[in-house]
Each structure stands twice: as C-alpha cells, then as structure tokens.
Amino acid sequence: MQKVIQTHAKAADIFCRDESRVDWHSKALWVLREKRDRAASSLPEWETLRALGSQIKLHTLRELPSYLEAFEAKCLSQGVQVHWAKDGAEHNRIVHEILSRHGVKKLVKSKSMLTEECHLNPFLEGKGIEVIDTDLGERIIQLNHQPPSHIVVPAIHMKKEEVGDLFHEKLGTPKGESDPTRLTRAARAHLREQFLSADAAMTGVNMAVASEGAVIVCTNEGNADMGANLPKLQLHSMGIDKIVPDLDSAAVLLRMLARNATGQPITTYSSLYRTPKPGGEMHVIIVDNGRSDMMRDKLLGEALKCIRCGGCLNTCPVYRRSGGYSYGHTIPGPIGIAVGADEDSTHSSPWACTLCGSCSFVCPTKVPLDKIIFHRRRLYAERKSLPYGKSGYMPLVGRFMASPLLLDTGMAAARVALKILPHSLLKPMSGAWGKYRELPAAPGSSFEGWVKKNRPELLVKSKGEK
Amino acid sequence: MSKQAILEALKSSAMEKVAMPTIDIAPVTTDLKAYLAQSLATVAGRLEDGGMAALNARVEELMSGGNKVLSTLADIPGNHKGADDPHGLADVDFAVIKGEFAVAENGAVWVAETALSQRIAPFICENLLLVVEKDAIVANMHEAMTHLGKLDASLGFGVFIAGPSKTADIEQALVVGAHGACSLSLYLV
Ligand code: SF4
Numbered sequence A: 001m002q003k004v005i006q007t008h009a010k011a012a013d014i015f016c017r018d019e020s021r022v023d024w025h026s027k028a029l030w031v032l033r034e035k036r037d038r039a040a041s042s043l044p045e046w047e048t049l050r051a052l053g054s055q056i057k058l059h060t061l062r063e064l065p066s067y068l069e070a071f072e073a074k075c076l077s078q079g080v081q082v083h084w085a086k087d088g089a090e091h092n093r094i095v096h097e098i099l100s101r102h103g104v105k106k107l108v109k110s111k112s113m114l115t116e117e118c119h120l121n122p123f124l125e126g127k128g129i130e131v132i133d134t135d136l137g138e139r140i141i142q143l144n145h146q147p148p149s150h151i152v153v154p155a156i157h158m159k160k161e162e163v164g165d166l167f168h169e170k171l172g173t174p175k176g177e178s179d180p181t182r183l184t185r186a187a188r189a190h191l192r193e194q195f196l197s198a199d200a201a202m203t204g205v206n207m208a209v210a211s212e213g214a215v216i217v218c219t220n221e222g223n224a225d226m227g228a229n230l231p232k233l234q235l236h237s238m239g240i241d242k243i244v245p246d247l248d249s250a251a252v253l254l255r256m257l258a259r260n261a262t263g264q265p266i267t268t269y270s271s272l273y274r275t276p277k278p279g280g281e282m283h284v285i286i287v288d289n290g291r292s293d294m295m296r297d298k299l300l301g302e303a304l305k306c307i308r309c310g311g312c313l314n315t316c317p318v319y320r321r322s323g324g325y326s327y328g329h330t331i332p333g334p335i336g337i338a339v340g341a342d343e344d345s346t347h348s349s350p351w352a353c354t355l356c357g358s359c360s361f362v363c364p365t366k367v368p369l370d371k372i373i374f375h376r377r378r379l380y381a382e383r384k385s386l387p388y389g390k391s392g393y394m395p396l397v398g399r400f401m402a403s404p405l406l407l408d409t410g411m412a413a414a415r416v417a418l419k420i421l422p423h424s425l426l427k428p429m430s431g432a433w434g435k436y437r438e439l440p441a442a443p444g445s446s447f448e449g450w451v452k453k454n455r456p457e458l459l460v461k462s463k464g465e466k
Numbered sequence B: 001m002s003k004q005a006i007l008e009a010l011k012s013s014a015m016e017k018v019a020m021p022t023i024d025i026a027p028v029t030t031d032l033k034a035y036l037a038q039s040l041a042t043v044a045g046r047l048e049d050g051g052m053a054a055l056n057a058r059v060e061e062l063m064s065g066g067n068k069v070l071s072t073l074a075d076i077p078g079n080h081k082g083a084d085d086p087h088g089l090a091d092v093d094f095a096v097i098k099g100e101f102a103v104a105e106n107g108a109v110w111v112a113e114t115a116l117s118q119r120i121a122p123f124i125c126e127n128l129l130l131v132v133e134k135d136a137i138v139a140n141m142h143e144a145m146t147h148l149g150k151l152d153a154s155l156g157f158g159v160f161i162a163g164p165s166k167t168a169d170i171e172q173a174l175v176v177g178a179h180g181a182c183s184l185s186l187y188l189v
Helices: A008-016 A019-041 A046-062 A064-077 A088-101 A113-117 A120-126 A136-143 A160-171 A180-197 A223-228 A247-261 A298-305 A311-315 A317-322 A333-343 A358-362 A369-382 A390-402 A404-420 A423-435 A447-454 A456-465 B002-010 B032-042 B051-064 B141-148
Strands: A081-085 A106-109 A130-133 A200-203 A207-209 A214-219 A233-239 A269-273 A281-287 B046-048 B069-071 B094-098 B101-103 B109-112 B127-132 B157-161 B183-188
Touching: A008 A019, A008 A317, A019 A247, A019 A311, A019 A317, A046 A064, A046 A247, A046 A298, A064 A081, A064 A281, A064 B002, A081 A088, A081 B002, A088 A113, A088 A120, A088 A233, A088 A281, A106 A180, A106 A223, A113 A120, A113 A233, A120 A130, A130 A136, A136 A160, A136 A180, A160 A180, A180 A223, A200 A223, A207 A247, A214 A223, A214 A233, A214 A247, A223 A269, A247 B141, A298 A333, A298 A369, A311 A317, A311 A333, A311 A358, A333 A358, A333 A369, A358 A369, A390 A404, A447 A456, B032 B046, B032 B101, B046 B051, B051 B069, B051 B094, B051 B127, B051 B183, B101 B141, B109 B127, B109 B141
Parallel strands: A081 A281, A106 A130, A106 A200, A200 A233, A233 A281, B046 B183, B069 B094, B094 B127, B127 B183
Antiparallel strands: A207 A214, A214 A269, A269 B157, B101 B109, B109 B157
C-alpha cells in the first residue's frame, strides 16, 4: 500500500468533488445507522447490555496477562498450536513459516482487520503465496487493488455498475451486468473454486474465550467456515484485546455485535473453533502490535474495548461525507482515529471530527471515542506536533480569547467589518470554513452588551455570587 | 520470546481494575415458538410446520426430484453417501442436520460437531434443513450459553446458524446465498 501523506482535509476534498457520490455514500451508511437504532430499541435491556459489555471488556483488559495465559493453556491442552507476535512483522513471519512448512500455495482468507493492519497479503504474495480474500466486499476491493474503506462493508464506496465492470473484466460476467444478485452468484461460483482448491485457510477472531480455549468467528456469508473446514490447515489471527473470560461474556457481545453493525439480531454464522478437525492442524496467532502501548494511557486503552461492529463509522457525519480513504489508516472513522492516529504522519486525523459525540453514543461497549479523539489532539499539542497551520495560529487564538480587552475590541471590529465591508472581500479571510458557508449577519452588539441592555439583573446576580 | 515481551509490556498498563460484572438479564417469557418464528423470518429462514412427517415427505420429494440429499439423522435416509474427505460434499444439494436447540431472540440454531460427519456439511450444501426438538427453544443468547456449558467437553467445533448465508456487499442490496446454504428451513419435531 502506498504511504498516505495527505492530510484528512485534503484527501476528503478529493472525495467531496463528486457531490452526488457523497450524498449516496452518506445515505447508504445512514440506512445502517437506522437499522441499528431499530435493532437496539427492540431489546429493552440494550443499555444494560452496553454497560455489561463495557465492564466485561475493561475487566478483561486489566487482567489480560492471566486471561491470555489461561487461553493459551486451554488451547494447548486441546491440540491447538499457539503463537505470540509482538508486531505485524513477526505475525507475518509466523504465518509464512507455518504455510511454507505445509507447502501452501493458495490461502483463502476471511475478513480480518488485523491482517490488514499487518499488511499480510502483500507480504505473502511477495513470497509467492496466492492470497484470496473471500468476503465478497473484500474480494471486490482486492480485485480492484484497494484496501477496505469500511471495516464491516469494505466496498461501500463502490457503485454496483463499478462492481459490474470489475467483474466483467476479472470474472467474465456479461458486460453491463450490474444486478447485485447476479453479480453475487458469479462471485459465489468463482470463490467456491477457490475454497475447494485452497491448501490453507485463515480467519480473524471476533472473540477468544479464555475458559474454553475457543475462538469465535462471525460472518454472514459463511466464508470463514467454508475456508476453515475444507483444507487440513487452519489459522486464526487475533489481537490480544479479543479475549473474553467465558461464554457468558461472549453472549453479551454476540447480542450486540450484529445488531449494532447492520441491525441483524445475530450474524448468520457464529462459529466456535476449539480443536483442529480430525487429521488437521489449527493455529492461533496472538498479536500485540502496539496494543500494550496504548494501554499505558488509560483513556487510549479504552479504545481496545472495541468489538469492530463499525457502528461508529455509520453514524459519524465526517466519515459519511469524507469516505474511508481520507483517513489514511487501515481502520477509518472514529475508531480508526482512536487506534491509529499514531500512524498518521500528517497528524491531521484527530481533526477529522466535530466532537459531536454520536460515535460514543452508539458504541456497544461504550468506547469514549470523542473523548479519545480530543485527547489525541492534546497529545499532539503537547508533543508540539500539531498539523501544519494549527500550530501557527492556535496559540494566538488562545491568547486572544483569554484577554477580555483584545476579545472585545476584536469582536467589535469584526461586527463593523461584517456590516460595512462587502462579503466578497471578507470571505477569503474566513478560510476553509467560509468556503461552503455564507458569512453571518452581524449582530447589533456583543452578547455582553445585549445582556447589559436587556437582562441587567443577570449580570448583577452573577457578580453578586462571586 | 515474544510471549514474555508482551506479558512484560502489559505490566505497565494504566487500565484500572474493574470487577467482572454479574450477568443477570431476565429472559422473556413470551411464547417462545412464536418469537422464534418471527426472528427466523428476519434472518431469511423458514419455520416449517408438520414435524417429522412433513420433513420425511419433503426429503422423499427432493430425492425423487433428482436432488442429492445428505442426511446425518438416523431416521431420515438420504441418497448421498457422504465422504471421508470434506471436499467430497461439494455436490450436496440438501443437507438434513440435527440442531441441539434454537434461540428465540435471533432465530439461531446451535449445531454441534457431534451431529456432523464433516464440519463442512452445514456450509457447503446448497440448501439446509435443520431439525430441532420442539421444546428445545431457549429465549436468548445468555440461556444458550448456559446450555452450551452442559454440552460435551470434547466438543471441538460448533456453530450458531441463523438463516441462510447472505451478503449485502454490493450497494447494500441483500442477496441470500453467498458462500453457504442458499436457503434454510427449520423443522421442530
Ligand atoms: S464525535 Fe467525531 S468521530 Fe465521533 S461521530 Fe462525531 S464527528 Fe464522528
């Protein structure tokens, strides 16, 4: 993948050039948000589940070492091989080592944001192993040589006609075919061949159950299970944050995962793998890759409560209107800023947010996303690595706002300017803000002046209280 | 080793201690069968009436229509003889499989490995007929897990299946029949 060096605003600008596509993208995601609302409100215990989900995750994250070790011990006792990787490079090495030991030429993979994070596909392809993404959305973007633009619906940015053109070129569907059902059928046939001829399968992990030594994998398409249950070799990659203590905790999260993602009561398949299939081999790779670092900061650590439902992306007004690729990170949207801002060399992603708080409100495990994003800004400021522009004027804004005299004179001047100068002259000075907005009509006086004139009793009272 | 390095790194965690909460959610007490039927419909599955007799008749009809039917139920003889290698099930048109119990809140049926000759069976078949005893319905996932806790400790694989496989990856249009079964019928017997 090419390194992204554009700021979020610049990259979003490109997406925003096509206004009708922006509207369409925003609407498609909003439909998911509405379905989520209906599913959530159909359970009277929804808020109880969110509170439980949050507590379970917080509890487990604090006790990670003991749960990870219990999980590993149980896996080993059931004949599952366990590997530990401190970063993406080590994860990829381990996977390659297992695959090459078995002479694997073709690997079928089901959706896993972790392997995206580790850039596993290009690594394995460089070693001559064919990697087939099998989730339909992922297969589409793989054929289109793109990374996912959403964590649950990876090809949400593409129109059906574009998928049709792509399939015509790559899978030989009739030219001009854009019917989703017929395109899906073509993909089904194509991927069935891949499943039947693969030497190994790899999946992500939705939950790893410490008490059972089991991994739970959720899909709607059945691609993870079609993959894992055909060849002898199956691999599962999981972040250290995927552990839950027991099946009861998994139940809490399973009740929310699909409801919060797409509004379904549960994904079609929620599979529990505990042992290799007869005559087969099962490997679990436990990956840190920066997660233990995040937990050094209490607030950032809360981002690891995330169960990757994608609900925050669907609700975010910025994500919906700027597209996943504008974030310059594997995981876009609110949760992407929370977990990935460190990898954003432009330091701009925490500013891709209005701090409206909608993401935190819909999150099933109550990740305080808006607080984390705000915290990210502060961390950048402390490290003196504010994005270009902000570091120049922000301190001045601070000084200006802190001085009543400067503020009063400044605002009075602005009111006069708004009244007497033509807006065409002023607009360039309002920067990006003014680009798509009309300048406001100037009020007759300052707010303080208005209060003095109309509600003097308030002033006296507040002074008296001091 | 990386395991030690990770565990060591976790020692500097700033996360606070939080007690494991008690999960105590009162189950619904409505008519579970009606609730199940409704949930199953939302996941594009079908609840079939008529119990064992209806299932038998359906399987007869399918076989006489030239379909390859794989059955893992002793009292339903199919016409597909199964295979030692999972790839050998690629031509199954219909699979008849026993589920342990159904979950009313989401229409999911728990299928355990013990009921299968091959783990791939419920996924690779073109269509799936699940069979569950009529009083084996639990209200929600909490009860489901309590049930699971009582299953065989040697269980290596199991799956909750809620309806046929589906996708909405092309412009959010729901398409039933992605990689797994294209239809799912549930028989309560
Ligand atoms: S708080 Fe920020 S990231 Fe969250 S939904 Fe609002 S704009 Fe998006």
